[in-house]
Amino acid sequence: MLAERTTRIASSPTMKGLIAAERLRKAGADVVDVSAGEPDFPTPDHVKAAAHAAIDANYTKYTANSGSSEVKQAILARYRADYGVEYDESEVIVCAGGKQALLNAALAVFGPGDEVITHMPGWPTLVEQIKLADATPVIVRTSPEDGFALRAQAFIDAFTARTRAVVINSPANPTGALMTEDEMIRLAEACAPRGIWVVLDLCYEKLIYDPVPHNLPGVLAARMRERTIVTGSASKAYAMTGWRCGWLLATREVVAAANALQSHCTSNVCSITQKAVVAALTGPQQCVTEMLDEYRRRRDVIQALIGRDPRLRCLTPAGAFYLFVDVSALLSPAGLRTSADFCQAMLEATHVVVTAGEAFDAPGFFRISYAASIDRLEEAARRIHAFVADVDAGRYARA
Template sequence: MLAERTKKIKPSPTLAVDSRAKELKAKGMDVVNFGVGEPDFDTPEHIKEAAIKAIKDGFTKYTPVGGIDELKEAIIEKLERDNGLKYEKANILVSSGAKHSLYNIAQALFGPGDEVIIPAPYWVSYPDQVLLNDAQPVIVETREEYDFMLHPEVLKEKITSRTKAIILNSPSNPTGFIYTKKALEQIAEIALKHNLYIISDEIYEKLIYDGEKHISIASLSEEVKNKTIVVNGLSKSHAMTGWRIGYAAGPQEIIKTMTTIQSQSTSNPTSIAQKAAVAALRGPQDCVEQMRLEFEKRRDYLVKELNSIPGVSCKMPKGAFYAFPNVEKILGKNGINSSMDLSIYLLEKALVAVVPGSAFGAEGYVRISYATSMENISKGINRIRKAVEELR
């Protein structure tokens, strides 16, 4: 018999959509894939060269479980330079991707009877990681008119004696919105009052538009920092999804426990990828800015086109590389009664892959990734327009 906890979780819907899109492509169909959250750019050359050098130098053995000192020092420099956060090496853990960092946190902090507040729309893995550690996700709905930010009064209503932590994601997957300083201050005040941990997923930090600034909630005060575990990585900012390097920064006791957990699961992240990560953090950053500028152009075009489709409305996201259009006015037509129905219809009828909002706890929306070429975006949006018009 399988463990009881396995019955509580489901496969990632985003990867399921991507898998089906690839199946159709393998059959020779011209699928436009808006489903997967992966930059379409290649990893910058200086990062690849650092990895090649590591291989040639024989840096291919085990490393310390929590990452090499050189990489921890580069992360410390980055956090101080970009976020105004000061840490020691004992406060840093390098893992096999930011998802791995988040899972280590869940293993270290959560257990039976604990509740974890997760604002919806949420990244698909948050609830399942909580469930896998025998805790209970408490989903708190946010509203489009408030840019999908967690409202302090709603947050207060959801806190109980069992609440252990809040998970924040800014910029957000799937909405692309960011938390303002005021909103973060309000959430931090409530968290401190109730002695809650804050898990701050900042993986899209470098992808922000319109002159907006990223603010890490941990930077608000030393008191807030001491209750916050910051999670970040290089997958999105440096087009390094396959290299699997993420990291967590937080209180020493928690990081030490997470490191022990990692020692009994994956052990160290790949040695070669760690050397590449040092080059990514310490090397030239113009490649990151070039990608950001291109994403911004794509976003502007995509959102404008989405808003020209009858029955679709889409607010302008401020970060990441996702649009999260509202499709409620389309639902109910021709047997399309949910965002999942619409996603299946668009994939089978128009050969366009999108992810249903229901996967993120937000029925009535779909997520569209613009981490693909402008040519694909144009082709895909025209197909969506035609397919939607045929529902009328």
């Protein structure tokens, strides 16, 4: 009855936790929701003020489809300052979130017969978008033993004559792992002579805890600018998930194609959002540092609390705001069989909402978002340990 393409796409599994939490909340439960993939901070005041001013000035009409010149210049200036890369206005398009930027990239560059490599555990949308673009996803698995590191060699080993692109998310959701500059140099040196594209998802670029070199746009621009697509977003850096603004930087040809696609889908990003994003990108960056410092504090608290039980294994995330917990030591054929079972039973018993690893193609894990207050994180940890004690007591044993 429906178009064939709908059968190829699974709906976003990260939303399941939110729906379950809502159901319990409506029933009056004290839900501890540590599943959200978004900052719990409000949007900074100076950003909100810019939006109010835009409304008052009646800045409420269509803008250029690809975004106003002002917001494009703000994006270009930020990337110049942060990474030393030079793009001009014809090489940037403003999109409704990093998600649309990535979809534009996929639709502009991938097609039938193409293989596109990406990594898992990872953000499911990257795979679904490859399928939406009629290409075939090829998955490289990263491992906890190696800190979920994104290794160039693993991608290179997956190359075939049909490889069209590699999609890299660093810092990565849900592992918090980074791709190092050295690994990106190796990858770029392998991709450039083969004409393979690199699409770089920098959604969490501002959320890196230690001052490690992470100039991936610079590495790519120096070696393969013609085959590089960089996407970014205001969502996580500036606590602006609901405003819907991201961007794509690439060659003029790619941006023109993305512009044509977007012009028939959503047109320009909300004009008021664009004004707010100008304030975010060009205003004081202190708010970003303050949020990062707070996330670091929370990361350390939740990791120490969860890690008290050695069967809840978790690495220290280098970026983003997720703790990715290996719960496989608590699963068994005679009890809770999968991490999805574990998370579901924990939700029903303790009203703690986490995201099961299955959502990230990583059975055996669950993800805690520490974009939540320390109080709530402590409460989540307390309930999780109480649940584990019940599992130990055989409460979930199968008859």
